[in-house]
Amino acid sequence: MLRKRIIFSLIYNDGFFTQSRNFRLQKVGDLKWLEKNYGFQKIAFSLDELIVVNASRTNKSVSDFASMIRLLVNDVFIPICAGGGIRSMEEAELLFKNGADKIIMNTALYKNPELIKELIRNYGSQSVVASVDYKTSNGINEVYIADGTEKIDKNLEQYLEYLELLDIGEIYLNSVDKDGTGFGYDFATIHDIAKKINKPLIIAGGAGNEKHLIEGLQINEVSAVATANLFNFIGDGLPNAREKIIASGLNIANWNPDQISIES
Template sequence: MLRKRIIFTLIYSEGFFMQSRNFRLQKVGNLGWLEKNYKFQSIAFSLDELIVLNATKSGKSITEFAQTVSDLVNDVFIPIAAGGGIRTAKDAELLFKSGADKIVLNTALIEAPEVVKSLVKQYGSQSIVASIDYKKVNGEFEVYINDGSTKIDMSLQQYIKYLETLEIGEIYLNSIEKDGTGFGYDFETIKNLEKDIKLPLIIAGGAGNESHLIEGLELNGVSAVATANLFNFIGDGLPKARKKILETKLNIANWHAVN
């Protein structure tokens, strides 16, 4: 059985890392602030993966973002997935060359499916993560692209089926309504969907403490839990969370035990 994972998501915009709440961004600090407060070399044993997303609202520079990914790689010795603004194969290639182990796609999944298929063919499905941003409106689940600004003409369930045809490796499912609240994941929706999702599922949006991570990891259909909450997991928050999770005997790696 594959081990489950704990993922930390960094939201990047115009040279700074952000706290996001319902997709409204609050500037927190630059790369120097991040290194000072999180010391990724020392907390590497607390994480299985890092996701870095470029949420710059307009004029995304893939070159600038790729440099940020490259700078992060120097201090991080865990797999990194990067995305945001990928529209062409060259964009993806630049991020891979900058040190990303995986790429995260969102808008391109709808607007450039042929590019997605070519990336899967070139790099393998395990290197491609499909990011889904959704919210519930009048009892219906709507899916959004372009940093949560554009609704697509498919329901959440239809969209998941569509993504399976693209042969991507896993799904990053993010609740816009829960995003940054710290009140817990959208468990009701996740539980309704997990049995029908054939791909590995990362859940995001709402984690505020280790109990939320544990509840997510306990779900059979969930492969990984992600948090982008810079405030709730600052300092030793992540090491403490992983220690608590290990005590529950969930199937996650104990990196201290194997090193």
């Protein structure tokens, strides 16, 4: 049976991993900090996937970001999705060459659909994850691009239909209002739109503890839950959450934890 996934998202900003709250970024630490506080290669064994987003506001250099990805993915044997600020095939290729298995796109989905089509023609639709940021205002879900700064002329439902026609691989649905709050996902919206999406749906924004992850995973149409909360899941937070989720009987992968013997 196809398993559901637990995804950790890392938000990268000018050399640092950050905690985002409603898209306001707070620096937390660099790659060394992440290694020290998360023991990353170890913790990766409790994740189904890793998403790394370049949210750099001042220097959005894809090549610097790609170099960081290369270091980050060393000895991490899980799928890596990376993106942020990709505007050309060359920039996407740079990420693939440095260890990304898929790329996450946002602004270009709306501004440059030709680039998206070209990416899909080259790398297949399963390689393109569509990041969708929305805010709720007077009961309407408004879609934003450019790191949450620019509102577009389609509402969430219209935009999801548009993305389906583009034939992107997956939807990464992020509520800006819930982002970083730790209060739980935007379940009202998720319940409302999940059935209308024929692509794998990753929900993000608001998870603060394993109960939120469980609540998200219990929704039939949700394929994966993501959290970018560096504080709430620090240390053994993620492995512990995974254990509780497995114990609750949810359908997620249960790997053989035995270390394999490697002869030198």
